[in-house]
Amino acid sequence: MKKVLSIVVGLLLLTMAIGCGSNTSSDKSSAGKGDKQIVMGFSQIGAESEWRTAHTKDIKQAAQDAGIKLIFSDAQQKQENQIKAIRSFIAQGVDIIAFTPIVETGWDTVLKEAKDAKIPVIIVDRDVKLNDDSLYVAKIGTDSVTEGQNAFKWIDEYMKKQNKKPRDGGDKFNIVVLEGTVGSSVAVRRSQGFTEAMKASPDASKYEILASQTGEFTRQKGQEVMESFLKSYGDKIDILFAQNDDMALGAIQAIEAAGLKPGKDITIISIDGVKGIFQAMIEGKSNCTVECNPLQGKLLMETAKKILKGEKVEKNVFVKEGVFPADTAKDTLPSRKY
Amino acid sequence: MNKFKKITSSSMFLPLFALGILLLFNIVFVNDFLAISMENGHLYGRLIDILSRSSSLIILSLGMTFVIATSGIDISVGAVVAISAAICCMLIGGRGDGIPEHPMILAMLAGIGIGVICGIWNGLLVSKIKIQPVVATLILMVAGRGIAQLLTQGQIITVYYKPFSYIGANIPGSILPTPIFIAALMVLLVILILKKTSLGLFIQSVGINPTASRYAGINVVLIIFLVYAFSGFCAGVSGLIESSLIRAADANNAGLNMEMDAILAVALGGTLLSGGKFYIGGSIIGAITIQTLTTTMYAIGVSSDQLPVVKAITVIILCLVQSKKFQTVFNSWKNKRQSQKVVDRT
Numbered sequence: 001m002k003k004v005l006s007i008v009v010g011l012l013l014l015t016m017a018i019g020c021g022s023n024t025s026s027d028k029s030s031a032g033k034g035d036k037q038i039v040m041g042f043s044q045i046g047a048e049s050e051w052r053t054a055h056t057k058d059i060k061q062a063a064q065d066a067g068i069k070l071i072f073s074d075a076q077q078k079q080e081n082q083i084k085a086i087r088s089f090i091a092q093g094v095d096i097i098a099f100t101p102i103v104e105t106g107w108d109t110v111l112k113e114a115k116d117a118k119i120p121v122i123i124v125d126r127d128v129k130l131n132d133d134s135l136y137v138a139k140i141g142t143d144s145v146t147e148g149q150n151a152f153k154w155i156d157e158y159m160k161k162q163n164k165k166p167r168d169g170g171d172k173f174n175i176v177v178l179e180g181t182v183g184s185s186v187a188v189r190r191s192q193g194f195t196e197a198m199k200a201s202p203d204a205s206k207y208e209i210l211a212s213q214t215g216e217f218t219r220q221k222g223q224e225v226m227e228s229f230l231k232s233y234g235d236k237i238d239i240l241f242a243q244n245d246d247m248a249l250g251a252i253q254a255i256e257a258a259g260l261k262p263g264k265d266i267t268i269i270s271i272d273g274v275k276g277i278f279q280a281m282i283e284g285k286s287n288c289t290v291e292c293n294p295l296q297g298k299l300l301m302e303t304a305k306k307i308l309k310g311e312k313v314e315k316n317v318f319v320k321e322g323v324f325p326a327d328t329a330k331d332t333l334p335s336r337k338y
Numbered sequence: 339m340n341k342f343k344k345i346t347s348s349s350m351f352l353p354l355f356a357l358g359i360l361l362l363f364n365i366v367f368v369n370d371f372l373a374i375s376m377e378n379g380h381l382y383g384r385l386i387d388i389l390s391r392s393s394s395l396i397i398l399s400l401g402m403t404f405v406i407a408t409s410g411i412d413i414s415v416g417a418v419v420a421i422s423a424a425i426c427c428m429l430i431g432g433r434g435d436g437i438p439e440h441p442m443i444l445a446m447l448a449g450i451g452i453g454v455i456c457g458i459w460n461g462l463l464v465s466k467i468k469i470q471p472v473v474a475t476l477i478l479m480v481a482g483r484g485i486a487q488l489l490t491q492g493q494i495i496t497v498y499y500k501p502f503s504y505i506g507a508n509i510p511g512s513i514l515p516t517p518i519f520i521a522a523l524m525v526l527l528v529i530l531i532l533k534k535t536s537l538g539l540f541i542q543s544v545g546i547n548p549t550a551s552r553y554a555g556i557n558v559v560l561i562i563f564l565v566y567a568f569s570g571f572c573a574g575v576s577g578l579i580e581s582s583l584i585r586a587a588d589a590n591n592a593g594l595n596m597e598m599d600a601i602l603a604v605a606l607g608g609t610l611l612s613g614g615k616f617y618i619g620g621s622i623i624g625a626i627t628i629q630t631l632t633t634t635m636y637a638i639g640v641s642s643d644q645l646p647v648v649k650a651i652t653v654i655i656l657c658l659v660q661s662k663k664f665q666t667v668f669n670s671w672k673n674k675r676q677s678q679k680v681v682d683r684t
Contacts, residue, residue: 050493219584228633
């Protein structure tokens with residue numbers, strides 16, 4: 001009886017092994033051909049803002065248009081979820097992996113695993129710090145340093161054009177900054193761009209950064225931190241630089257609660273260009289938004305196809321961006337996709 | 339001396355002492371910390387901010403205190419806040435012209451209602467099916483945000499309907515922010531329940547020894563069920579405040595990590611996580627302490643990358659100040675040193 005059982009079990013195992021073997025081999029052969037549908041694994045950070053939602057939507061749409069099968073994974077703001085997602089992409093044997101890293105560091109091991117599995121990796125929207133840059137094939141995204149620079153340049157021009165005077169009667173405009181998530185490449189670079197442009201400007205002596213604190217890219221924190229800024233420096237603040245629109249929207253409510261007029265008493269500039277801020281600009285509550293273009297899907301899919309065909313691609317690919325002051329908001333809003 | 343001992347041994351002394359230290363620090367180092375002025379017909383100042391911002395945490399910690407008193411824990415409240423916020427904003431709708439799609443009162447009731455439903459779910463799992471509280475509430479903690487995302491379809495729903503902002507800000511004509519009134523009302527409700535019924539005693543006895551309580555004729559299953567349902571109710575109310583504050587439902591960030599803050603508030607308040615005796619007053623003070631800490635960090639301008647570290651250190655110190663064990667160890671160490679000195683001298 002035992003013998004019979006062992007034979008049966010042995011046979012079963014054998015067939016399973018054969019089954020597995022044939023499966024993998026057929027997978028490989030199909031991946032080798034170019035005409036089969038490309039499978040892309042994409043790990044998104046989450047949906048922390050309207051901007052991110054637009055980003056996600058665009059990538060999903062672009063994948064559909066390009067005929068690429070997208071395996072989408074939402075990391076809900078946690079790096080460990082992203083690492084898990086990338087590992088599962090490797091296990092599933094996708095053709096290409098793309099992801100938007102939530103923080104800059106800690107990706108070496110998992111990207112090495114992807115490289116060992118010979119799966120090319122594209123980094124989307126945000127930046128990473130790696131010891132070995134060959135771990136990814138291309139970076140697609142926005143240039144956060146330029147966005148920061150543009151923000152300061154616009155402020156400088158606007159203050160001159162409007163002939164504004166510092167509210168506390170001094171000779172310097174006081175700036176408060178709402179930073180993004182601590183340690184995220186976007187926050188670091190937007191700060192860097194802004195302060196660099198400020199230092200390089202001939203009007204550098206006219207501006208001073210009074211306070212800078214993280215609002216974690218959310219409305220809630222943006223509002224809470226702005227409340228505190230207003231209590232500390234109420235009459236001195238001339239300019240608010242919010243590193244994303246959602247924080248500016250939260251801050252606008254805090255400024256109104258303090259009995260000041262957002263957009264007039266305090267000049268507000270933010271980055272991203274979501275619909276909500278255009279609405280606020282039309283109401284005269286905000287002054288300018290520097291676009292950070294989330295419509296990266298098309299570029300991502302094109303780059304992915306090029307890579308899989310074996311063509312050479314640039315290591316850094318940037319999307320197009322613009323600056324939208326309040327007076328253009330009304331005309332621009334209907335054409336906004338996000 | 340006797341009077342002093344009586345004050346220091348009171349259950350409220352240590353939480354109040356911890357809050358006192360923080361406030362003192364603020365008064366010394368933060369300019370105009372106590373200043374309160376009138377702005378557009380309502381009071382304006384840091385103290386008002388602290389009270390108003392801690393309101394939703396106070397409400398959450400009320401529910402959490404009862405749950406912890408039955409030696410349970412509810413880690414789903416943060417996610418429930420997000421669900422409640424999502425339902426409420428979804429029903430009012432994000433129309434740009436400020437016209438609500440459903441009456442606001444209906445949306446508010448739905449938000450609170452969904453909180454109660456979540457609480458009932460937790461209560462059933464823990465009391466009837468006897469799943470461990472951490473595991474049972476973990477289910478909603480993980481799934482809750484997903485549910486909220488589904489409801490809002492991954493978008494942040496911004497509500498332009500004006501009266502909706504009254505919940506988180508001021509009702510026209512009122513000089514204090516509404517959250518303070520809501521929190522006060524909830525506290526009053528809890529005190530009334532505790533004074534007029536013996537529920538408090540039942541909860542305490544269930545926390546100390548459920549088996550003995552059952553033999554004494556207490557319906558243990560019902561009590562445990564009720565505390566979770568009430569915790570869900572509190573989370574529902576807090577969800578309304580949280581969403582109204584930013585006039586939007588942000589499924590990802592509404593109530594994020596608030597369950598931990600609520601547990602910390604209860605612990606700071608002197609209620610043991612092992613259950614039994616509980617201190618509602620302590621939990622309220624604990625919640626205010628946590629918010630004061632956050633406000634302090636912003637006020638003295640701790641840079642953003644050092645914020646969590648400074649916060650953690652302060653919490654450790656506050657907990658040590660309150661720990662009885664630490665005090666006895668500290669005292670015996672002090673005595674030892676003193677006696678050592680005496681020995682050295684002789």
